[in-house]
Amino acid sequence: MTIEKNERDRSPEGRFKYLAEKRTTKALRAIESVGKLSERKNYSYTSTQVDRIISALEEAVNEVKILFKSDHVESTKKFTL
Secondary structure, eight states: OOOOTTOOOOSHHHHHHHHHHHHHHHHHHHHHHHHGGGOTTTOOOOHHHHHHHHHHHHHHHHHHHHHHHSOOOOOOOOOOO
16 A cells, blocks of 8 residues: 555644644745835835834734743734724
């Protein structure tokens, strides 16, 4: 019996690696997309708005750090300007 090359490792470690790579890539693309808002030729914004965006991103990263160091707690936060 042959094992297909695309067959995923369904162990806890395999699932973690698969989802971590997928979700981290998605998050990095989203952050890159937020960064594109910095193009002054296309958008107008204040330094206060920029500070709020950066603070929200930093807070989210800090919460991820905390989650990996403690018990998992669901967050339903939503950012608005």
